[in-house]
Amino acid sequence: MLQHLPVLPLLIPLLAGTLLLMPPLANTLERQRRAGTLFALLQLAAAVALLLQVHQHGSLMYAMGEWRPPFGIVLVADRLSTMMCVLTAFLLLCVQLYSSANEDQKGKFLHPLLMFQALGIQGAFLTGDIFNLFVFFEVLLIASYALLIHGGGAQKTLANVHYVILNLAGSALFLFALGIMYGTFGTLNMADMQQRAAQIDANDVQLAKAGAMLLLVVFGLKSAMMPLHFWLPRAYAAAPAPVAALFAIMTKVGIYSLWRVHGTIFGDSAGDLANIAQPWLWPLAWLTLVVGIIATLASKTLRELVANLVIVSIGSLLLMVALNTREATAGALYYLVHSTLATALMFLLAGLVVQQRGKAEDRFVQSRPVAQPALLGGLFFLGALALIGMPPISGFIGKALMLKAALTSHQILWIWPPILVGSLAALIMLSRAGGTLFWRTRGENTDPARAHPAQLVAVVLLMLSLPLMVVLAGTITEFTQLAAEEMRMEVKSGA
């Protein structure tokens, strides 16, 4: 079994999704819930096992159909990819639990779709073949299209129309880029590509560049880089709470791919093609932060606010990608995990607020109090601290790490002000939001709708993960350092 460990994080969700569509599991919602949770647990276990394996014995490579690279498709499990898998699996578990409360009654196929979503995300993390990356992008996209519409409603439909059309155009660009890649390098395996990039023929350089830059646009769209970010606030604000929470990892897929392609294939080692994305990445990342801050201050509902804060965090991450030093990547990785968890937590909380606040939903207007003010208020408070980046929750470590990484570069004046101002904006808006949602209330909450235990378990799991990240910050940063090291050095065949 150990031999097949790297493929498990993909096989489990694939089989899970399929089985959840067939009798006997498909018959009752109860079965779907139980089985779904079980599968999610299995997957988490597999991911963690893989992580430990990789951490102790180095990267693993799994050749599909035993066709040796660069000819066949390989999965590459190194520290970075497995860490992302663990994050995804944990998120999936929480989301799965949360949906088991009542979300899955609002439409069909929620549980299988969640599994397929996870399949796409983890595939994108694990694959070492660039066309296979495209395929998994499509898997996670189509799953997200289907999830976004879950529950129905004009708002969702409209957001979905924008999201789908933009991403279809993005996929087209992806294929153009892949065509150029194969047309110039004659290979699809990323490691092979990295080697060929180093000694590319002089009159192919410009073509390869064009391809690589198109990929920048594609991954930029995924990660909501300005000016490709317009889909995000609407989609995330419209999505059902658990779906939005799972989406928290999707923007990170874009960041991850940027690291893999522009940080590694076209990284320092790529000769004429070294760091070609940098000149574009700097200003775009910076603008992303600024636009994110503006949007944050303009938010009208809690979900909108959190979504816009996602853009801010993406801006910070993109800056770190542009910086592309070992320290920057290590810090960014820590921050990436933190912000994913914090965002997911806030989306789930927003879901509970909407559920308990009646007509006003999560709009920043005076309304009746929520049914469980102490509980939700307390969780919101902690979540807010996390998003702002205030101690004692993990946000401050991530922010500080990124600021520190910037210190050594000349770009400090680019990086520091927006990140610090971003925190301030978050502070202002979240304190206002909390004050309005939980304190400035009118009348009594008459309906007895309390949060479902399953929902609470999910939220609390996410909540606890954050302080844990603070306590274990030493270990985690050590790990991310190694991961960053590996990513920058490694020829991605892992072997």
Next chain:
Amino acid sequence: MSVLWILLLPMMGILLPVLFGKSGRTPTAWLTAIMPAAALGMLLQMAPMVFSGQVPMFTLPWVPLLGLNISLHLDGLAFLFCLLILGIGLLVILYARYYLSDTDNMGLFYGYLLFFMSSMLGVVLSSNLLQLWLFWELTSISSFLLISFWWHKTEARKGARMALTVTGAGGLALLGALMLIAHVTGTYELREVLAMGDVVRASEYYPYILALFLLGAFTKSAQFPFQFWLPHAMAAPTPVSAYLHSATMVKAGVFLMARFYPVLAGTEYWFVVVSLTGMATMLLGAYIALFKHDLKGLLAYSTVSHLGLITLLLGLGTELAAVAAVFHIINHAVFKASLFMAAGIIDHESGTRDMRKLNGLWNYMPWTATLAMVAAASMAGVPLLNGFLSKEMLFTETLHQYTLGALSWWIPLLATAAGAFAVAYSLRFMHDVFFNGEPIDLPRTPHEPPRYMRVPVEILVVLCLLVGIFPQFMVGDMLSIASQAVLQKAEPGYSLAVWHGFNFPLLMSALAVGGGLALYLNRRHLFSFQDQFVDHDAKYVFESLVQQMINRVSTLHSWIDNGSLQRAMFLMILLALMVSAVPLFNLVDAIGTHPQLPINWVVGFCAALMIAATFVTLWWSHRRLVALIALSVVGLIVSIAFTYFSAPDLALTQLSVEVVTILLFLLALFFLPQKSPTIDSPLSIIVRDFSVAALFGSVIGTICYAMLTRPLDSISDFFMENSKPGGGGTNVVNVILVDFRGFDTLGEITVLGIAALGIYKVLAQMLVFMPSADSKGYRWSKETHPFLLAVVSQSLLPLALLVSAFIFLRGHNMPGGGFIAGLITAIALIQQYVAHGVVWMKGRMPINYLGLIASGLLISTLSGLGSWAFGRNFLTTWFDHFHLPLIGEFELASAMVFDFGVYLTVIGATLLILANLGKLTTSERLRDGGH
């Protein structure tokens, strides 16, 4: 180790009141007091060590990458502050027991209080910069929680939010400053940093460091222009005001300045900024305090003023001034805490804090009055009280200032003026409240408070007296070690005597007292003068400023993001165009060395036709049917192109997909509005869009041409060689699909399956517009299922199935395969739907398409998993040749099973999509009741 306990005990203590808060007020208070008391015990037990000049420390690595360690040290300054925090803290706990009412959630209150206590202890004990900042932020957070303790009051909410915003912003600035310091010195350990003051002051970053650092300190210590948040923090319960907002938290700012005195002080910048800010704050606070009718308001502004005084002292930069600053920190903490408690008692027993109503309380609560007046006298700086001593020191120091050159005499003058105002408002506090006639309609008739509520005040007031009379004996040693810690060297010679003989400082004090008396006696005129100015409530000013900012930003945002997909799309294309065009500028020559194929007229014709069709689609994109027909022409030519360029599999696939897609479009057309309001965008937009599109098209075309004319050295020879021996098939494309890159195919059919699920969800619970007539108003034909069609299609079905089986089986060696076969089958079945209608089909072909998809996926996956049994990797294929009589040589390959899964999935997905779309108009349509 035990240093850690001083911090840890109160932290653990947080839980006690929170858990047992329901156990009545007195027990809760006792529970709360245990841990701080223990910590205080530890502190005192370590006192000898500290006084003997040692510095107990504790260090534990935490986040090396960040330079963040758990690192504590207990030097003189830390010791002094710990004593204040724990000592006054305990008194406040006792006081709060009587102050809070039964309705308040006492456990929570005490929990917050201890939370603050531990954070503050953390600040003063930290010897790691980032850890210091961590606790610094925690004090802001805990103070937010405490101010908003009565959150149902709007002033509490707003006050808390304002305090958090201001101090939070300062915190961010401080973080920047500390990281820069660490960057310059190369260490995050405070004790090492303190030794490298010269390095920091010399570095290019120094101005930035100082600016950010002071932003942090000033916001926390409510220095001008950030003083406005502090008075509004008074919405908190009085124990909090006494503890946080006079004795300890607001001192964090000045503590920080004292802490980094050796690192940052002693430069021109430092002197000018710090001392002038301090001076301004001192004057402003003192002046405003005089006009406040609210008891706590007066005290708040007096606190601001005294903080200004301490800042001024630190700014003056002489060593004695620093000593005086430390001394005044102690004194102010003592007398101001007692005053706040007294004010709290008055409020508690009389029901108001308005000095226009509170008069002549002497007759009701003489004992409290005495205490309050002693403390107030100390605040005014009356001899024989501790306030007097530090104020004298201030005056002395102001006289030794030459930094302002010939105008240096301003400093003592202004200091005296501030002193006069201090005397005035202290007088007002004493006279207005306790004498000055009878109380005016108080809510309650005031009386002495419960015995133990007064004890804390008594203790503090006694301290005022003792320190005032025997300074050297009381605080001499502590002051000296603290000053040493601040200066990082032996403290200068000074004498803590009450009487220094007749000298200039004494004269200044006298002037201050006299002036104060005069001011107070003529207060009427002053008040009437002051009334000319409208008194802005900082709360509202601040809130409205934030609100305006947000409104501005919102308009800006709605300008950036107008919610239009077109704009988003345009920007994306534009970006793609820019990034991909730039490299081409450097591409010397598009034509490469690869030999080109000759063109012939057939190809030329097809190309021309395709281009024409494309433009038809473009032009009549609103005339839907026309557009669709043109589109299908394009598709056909594409598949012809594939055939011509020797890609038969592609051609077949393209063709079958084309058919299904067009079918889908036709079905969809029925539901789209017949006439859609063709809002033709303005010509300018059309030109803009078209030019961008054309540019991008030309870029792609150029790249395509450049690519086609360059030689390619690719990995594909491997596939040609290994297809037969390794994959057991001669059709290399198919072998790649089901074997070499079978994983892609697995993903691809998964996409297909998920798409079907998604479409199912979209179609479910969708209400359809069902036109009864076409655009020209002709009604749809009555004959829904023409007989001829029915007959023909029925006879066609078996044939179609046979073909698909054939295509499927030959797939591995000849063009074909599961996908194409699947589509053909699907089309055949769709035809049945068209011919016979849904109901007819339902009766005869009860297929569960969903099940088909799922089982297809499952089969493909399992066929891949089969290889595990032989210890091979996922998707490893197996094949062999068999010989059967009659049939002869034939091949079996596990890849065929995989391909069969593909076949099933394709049928399932296609039918699920088409059939359900077709069913929309019928009674068989989907209903999405969840489950």
Next chain:
Amino acid sequence: MEFTFSLGVGVLTTAGIYLMLRAQTFPVILGLTLLSYAVNLFLFASGRLTVNGAAIVGQSQHYADPLPQALVLTAIVIGFAMTAFVLILSLRARSDLGNDQVDGRELPPERSAMEEALAGKIEKNSAAQKKNKRNRN
């Protein structure tokens, strides 16, 4: 030949992009379809052009590069799934938003489409919002 091929790809791309920038769903979907033709041809071109050299072992001397063909096949299938989804989604949008504009509104106004979509709710809460404005500060 190569030139003609590239020309075709360029034209298809142009038309596709232009249509995707339109304001109504149907043209946009047409555009997507055209663009996907362009993409498939382009991807196919990455293996260069070969005449009568189908990649079937033992049929001819020089073979067309089979790998891009496999990729295009995958791309076609995925493209089909996506087109189907977006087409049906556009129907849903038409029924939910009452028109076939990509921004869910007849004419480009100031109000964002999202507000438009929420309009119903917004009316309901307008009272609350006014009150809220007054209470602010």
